[in-house]
Amino acid sequence: MAGRLQSTKRLKEYMTAYYIDAKTAEGSNKKVGWITSGGPVEFLIAMDIIPVYPENHGAMVGATHQGGMLCEFAEKRGFSKDVCSYARSDIGGLLSDDPSKKGPVGGLPNPDMLICCNNICGTVMKWYETVSRYLDVPVYIIDTPVIHTGSIPEEVIDYVAAQFRGYIEFLEKVTKKHLDMDRLFEVSLIANENVTIWNKVLRKCANKPAPMTAFDAFTHMAPIVTLRGTQGVTDYYKALIEELDERTTQGIGAIDNEQYRLLWDNIPVWHKMRDLSTFFANHNAALVADTYTNAWASTNITTEGEKDILSAYAKAYTPIYLNIGIDKMIDVIKGLADIFGVDGLVLHSNHSCKPYSVGQYDIARRFHDETGKPSVIIEGDMTDERSWAQAQVTTRLEAFMEMLEADV
Amino acid sequence: MLLGNKNINEYIKSIKNPIIAYMCTYMPEEIIIACHLHPLRIIPTNDGPDRSNAYLQTYVCPVGKGMLNWGLNNPYENLKGVVVPHSCDTIQKLSDIWRINHITEFHHDLVLPVDMTKDYAEKYTISILKKLLDTLGRVGRPATDKSLHEAISLMNKVRKRIRSIDRTKMSARQFFEICISAMVMDKKEFLENTVDIPLMDSKGKPAMVVGNMIYDMNIFEIFDRVGLKIVDDDICPGSRYFETDVNEGLSPIEGIAKRIIDRPICPTKHTHMYREDYILNKVRKSLAHGVIFIYQQFCEPHLFDYPHIKDALAKEDIPSLFIEIEPSENISQQIYTRLEAFSEMLSQ
Numbered sequence: 002m003a004g005r006l007q008s009t010k011r012l013k014e015y016m017t018a019y020y021i022d023a024k025t026a027e028g029s030n031k032k033v034g035w036i037t038s039g040g041p042v043e044f045l046i047a048m049d050i051i052p053v054y055p056e057n058h059g060a061m062v063g064a065t066h067q068g069g070m071l072c073e074f075a076e077k078r079g080f081s082k083d084v085c086s087y088a089r090s091d092i093g094g095l096l097s098d099d100p101s102k103k104g105p106v107g108g109l110p111n112p113d114m115l116i117c118c119n120n121i122c123g124t125v126m127k128w129y130e131t132v133s134r135y136l137d138v139p140v141y142i143i144d145t146p147v148i149h150t151g152s153i154p155e156e157v158i159d160y161v162a163a164q165f166r167g168y169i170e171f172l173e174k175v176t177k178k179h180l181d182m183d184r185l186f187e188v189s190l191i192a193n194e195n196v197t198i199w200n201k202v203l204r205k206c207a208n209k210p211a212p213m214t215a216f217d218a219f220t221h222m223a224p225i226v227t228l229r230g231t232q233g234v235t236d237y238y239k240a241l242i243e244e245l246d247e248r249t250t251q252g253i254g255a256i257d258n259e260q261y262r263l264l265w266d267n268i269p270v271w272h273k274m275r276d277l278s279t280f281f282a283n284h285n286a287a288l289v290a291d292t293y294t295n296a297w298a299s300t301n302i303t304t305e306g307e308k309d310i311l312s313a314y315a316k317a318y319t320p321i322y323l324n325i326g327i328d329k330m331i332d333v334i335k336g337l338a339d340i341f342g343v344d345g346l347v348l349h350s351n352h353s354c355k356p357y358s359v360g361q362y363d364i365a366r367r368f369h370d371e372t373g374k375p376s377v378i379i380e381g382d383m384t385d386e387r388s389w390a391q392a393q394v395t396t397r398l399e400a401f402m403e404m405l406e407a408d409v
Numbered sequence: 410m411l412l413g414n415k416n417i418n419e420y421i422k423s424i425k426n427p428i429i430a431y432m433c434t435y436m437p438e439e440i441i442i443a444c445h446l447h448p449l450r451i452i453p454t455n456d457g458p459d460r461s462n463a464y465l466q467t468y469v470c471p472v473g474k475g476m477l478n479w480g481l482n483n484p485y486e487n488l489k490g491v492v493v494p495h496s497c498d499t500i501q502k503l504s505d506i507w508r509i510n511h512i513t514e515f516h517h518d519l520v521l522p523v524d525m526t527k528d529y530a531e532k533y534t535i536s537i538l539k540k541l542l543d544t545l546g547r548v549g550r551p552a553t554d555k556s557l558h559e560a561i562s563l564m565n566k567v568r569k570r571i572r573s574i575d576r577t578k579m580s581a582r583q584f585f586e587i588c589i590s591a592m593v594m595d596k597k598e599f600l601e602n603t604v605d606i607p608l609m610d611s612k613g614k615p616a617m618v619v620g621n622m623i624y625d626m627n628i629f630e631i632f633d634r635v636g637l638k639i640v641d642d643d644i645c646p647g648s649r650y651f652e653t654d655v656n657e658g659l660s661p662i663e664g665i666a667k668r669i670i671d672r673p674i675c676p677t678k679h680t681h682m683y684r685e686d687y688i689l690n691k692v693r694k695s696l697a698h699g700v701i702f703i704y705q706q707f708c709e710p711h712l713f714d715y716p717h718i719k720d721a722l723a724k725e726d727i728p729s730l731f732i733e734i735e736p737s738e739n740i741s742q743q744i745y746t747r748l749e750a751f752s753e754m755l756s757q
Contacts, residue, residue, distance in 0.1 A: 079716030083468070083707050119523055123498045126523065126679055127713035134683065134717065142679050144530075146520040147501055149508070160522070160533035167527060327505035352468050355709070359473075359502035362464050363509060380466075 003253045006217055008241045015237055016223050023051045023110045032113040032176050035132065037125045038226055040118035040143065041165070041318050043192050043302070046230035047185040048172055051110075054227050055128075058109055059087030060219075062094075063271025063384035065105045071097065072385050086353040086385035088128035095135055114175045115140040116168070120324040122356045141171040145319040149326040153319050161315035162308075186310060188230040189302040195234040199225040200298035202238050205245040206289040207341050210254025211262070212245040215288035216278040217255065219269045225297045256282040261405050264338055265291035266364070267349035267357045272386040280395075284402045290341040292334060296322040327360040331367050338372060345405055346376035347398075353382050375408065377401035411602060412590040413582075413626055417452055418484075420593060424449070427489040427549060430513070432476055432503070434650045435494040435521055435675065437665045440542050442560035442596065444549035446489070450592035450646075452624050457482030464506050470707040471734070472622045473499045480512040489548055490515025492541065495523075496677045497710050515548050517541060524679045525670050534666040542662065557661035563596050564655065570603055571651040577615075578608035581629040581639040588646045589624065613638030614755040617697035619688060619718065620644045621708045627740045628703060635749040636756075641695035643688055644703070649673045676710035684714045685721035692727055698755045700729040701748070728754060 026033050034045050038056040045052045062068050068086055074093035076082060082089075094104045117129040117140055126142060133140040143164050146157050169180050202221070205212055213221075221241060224234045248254075263281070265288045270277060281288060300317050307313040322333060334346065346368050348361045365376040379397055382388035412420055421428070426447040431438075434450075441448035453475025460481040461474040480491070490513045493504035508516045519541055522530035546552055552560075571591060576584045587606070591599050613636045622645040623629075632639055642648050653672045655664040674680050674687050692700060700722055704711050715731065722729050730751040732744055 079719055081712040081715070084709055084712050088713075123501075123523070123677055124709060124713075127676070127710055130679065130683070131713065131717070142524040144523040146522075146533075147495060147518070149505060149518045149520070156533055156536035157520075160529055163529040163532075164524075164527065167529075326508070327502065328509050350466055355469070355498040356502065358466060359469055359499055360505055362466075363506055 003212070003248060003255055006213060006221075006241070006244055008237075008244050009220065011237065011240065012221060012223065015233070016227070019228060020106055023053050024106070026051050026110055033110050034114045034116055035109070035112040035129070036116040037118050037121060037129070039121040039296075039318070039321055039323070040116050041168070041314055043188045043230040044168060044172060044180070044185065045116070047188040048176055048178060048180055050114075050172070050176065052227065053109055053112065055091045055109060055132075056087050057223060057227055058104060058106070059090055059384050060269075060271050061105045062090045063386070064274060066272050066386055067104060068272060068384035069387045070102060071104060072387075074102075082385075083352075085122075085124045085128065086382050086388075088124060088131070090384050091128070092131055092135070095132065111136065112138050114138060114172070116143070117141070118143040118145060118318065120145040120318055120321050122323065122354065124355075139171070139175060141168055143168060143318075145324055147324050147326075148320040148329075150328075153316055157319060158312050158315045161319055162311040165311040165314050182310070186304075189304075189310065189313075191232060191235070192230040193301050195225055195229050195231075195238075196298060196300055198235050198238040198242070202241055202245070203290065203295060203298055204340070205242065205249065208249045209262075209342070210252070210256070210259035211287045211289040212248035212253065212255060214255045214278070214281075215265045215291040215294065216269075216274055218291065218294040219274065222294045222297060229297075254287065256285070256287050258285045259287045261286040261345070261402075262289045262341060262343045263287065264289070264334065264341065264343040264346050265293070265349070266334065266346060266361065267351045268293055268354055268383040270349060270381045270389070271383055273381070273389065280398060286402065286405070288347070289343060290337045292322060292330075292337065295333075295337060323356045327363055330360070331364055331371075334364065334368060335372060338368070338374065343374070344408075345374050345401065347401070348376060348378045350378050350380045351383055352380070352388050353384065375401065375404050411586050412593055413586050417454055417589070417593055418456060421449065421485055424487055424595070426487070426595075428485065428487045429489060429515070429545065429548070430480075430491045431494065432491070432500055433494045433496045434645050435496060435669060436492060436519070437538065437541075437669065439557065439560040439564045439655065439661070439665055440538065440545060440552070441492070442563060443552035443556040443661075444542070444545040445556070446545060446549040447487075447595065450589075451476045451479050451491075452589060452593060453479050457484075464510070465503075468707055469499055471705045472708070473503045475624075477503060477506065477512075480507060483512070488513060490517070492517045492519055492545075494519040495521050496675065497708075517544055521669065523677070526679060526681050531666050531670055534669055535662055538662050538666055554661065558657070561655045561657055561661055561664060565657065566600060567591050567596050568651040568654055570600055574603070574606055575608060577611060577638060577640055579606065579611065580633040581618075581637070582626050582633060584639065585623075585629050585646060586626055588650060589626075592646065592650065611638045612636075614699070614752055615640040615695070615697050616699045616701055616755065617641045617688075617692055617695055618644060618647075618701050618703060620703035621705050621711050622646065623703055623705065623734075625734070625740070628734070628744070631740060631745055631748050632701075635745070635752040637701070637748065637752050640697050641691050643673070643691060648691075649675060676714045683717065685718045688718050689721050689725065692722070698728075699751065700727060701751065702729060702731045704731075704733050706733050706735050
């Protein structure tokens, strides 16, 4: 096996430096803004505001098996176990008065503002409203109507663009600073470069054998989500690409003896990354692509032909993967299956994420009908390790692998 | 005649005009009526086999499952289509499932704004309402200014009629059956049937009910049996349907849009006022002694608001009770006992 990517060490240093910067912002003249993972971070970067992603934190909470513990703090306060576990663990961390039980980085830095874009789910609005109440900080909501069919209508572009104007006013009010539109334009171009190079990173897995798997992508996605709009992201991924190319040149795959290539759908099961990675590797199967990390590989802010940059932002941030109709999602999945040459689809039916999970039965059916390839649905939860039935998941995955072995 | 759980389906079969079903009280029924169509709130009735499991996971709410099942088992020849106002994530996905599986011939997504605090929400609402009007005009008959004004006037009368009813002088079941009837019946027929509602003295302890789409009338019957008098509510088939009217002095679409923006808060929307403040105001005004939360299981938007409302009530020493109804469950003895105990506590 190729072992861990060398870049992982650099990633750790890169993200640690970012968190130190964010954690030490309090008392300095820098402001901290919590923002949803699909939110337009470029505005924060352009205004020198430190972006902090509670969802990224949720992933760390899950990966360090602290989800159940933190969720319990929220549950004691009355939040149901049926509420999203990213939100529950985050709120749990806020409610915990034990400094050793606030999460893997000792809790997130306190925000000066909350930016909530509902292009990923309606849950984030309820979550950010809750944080706004508990921490008494202002929240700005960017409402991006779902594009069920067709292209984005003009009235939606105008509506979302108007909200981006309001977003600027909100940021200027909180920071008491003016947004330099030239700087926003510059950051937008850098963000586009970041997205393009992240796409290139992911496309490296079209090589056979794939030099990394989706499990690596889940880890290395941190910069594109968190620091999009900064040059460091491009620099980091350039080095990662070099490493992946080196592996490909030498014919080294992320797993030994890659026989099956699979596509993953939904947020990872953060608390089972190692187990699932080992399971698939033991079955000579590489998860070569996923719908989750690819969601950050196509958001291009194209001003050409647009009324203004804010309309370009509306067009870039509205029809993203989780904000489109199920049939459009199926098209994306089939496209990825084609690009990466996959043999089957693994769908994580995630209790905590309805926009991602509801509709997966149709996705699986259509994927099979239209590509002839098999799929398997496993039940779980991204962060709350208590919602995981190991025996059931193993049985389903083993049956799926047996079917693949018989077919391929 | 008014409708209960048992005779809804029979009534639907007798509807003359083509039916447009909808999934949420954010639906502006005026637009359907103006296009000479019959608006029908989908009330899952658990008739027919449960076919929703082939489309929806076990953790999807019974409301979503029930509505999908209703569509899949649809026995109504007159059902032309469905309009889905965007509310929660589940309904958004349910809409796609409905559309791609061609459950009805006509399908329309009404993707309403979520943040009602911003001025541009109204402008956007007006544009999507105009599109809906145009689309429905092709399913039924094109709306005219006159048909729109008449539809608005009719819906205002329906809402006023419900508000005029003294709910403290009838059982909770009876009151919510009136609300459900308004969502299903021909509006003129509804008005004719609600002129003289028999009233009675109800001596129960005053309480308010807060929840989501509760359509099983048996739960409300328990309130009556354990001595609880529901003096106000914040549920989908209740005040969120009938409070606030369309301003008839405005142009029709503008008036309808303004009502959507200003109507009682649903947890899927963001407004200037958090729901705990809204509920607290209602409790104070109605002089309710306690609040019963009743949720269909897995309803995330409501479950997010619950701790905040519960805490706000506790600060004011207003007792509350949380009840969650599981999928396809007959109202259990346990729920009865808990409501009975709550009622006894209120009288102490």
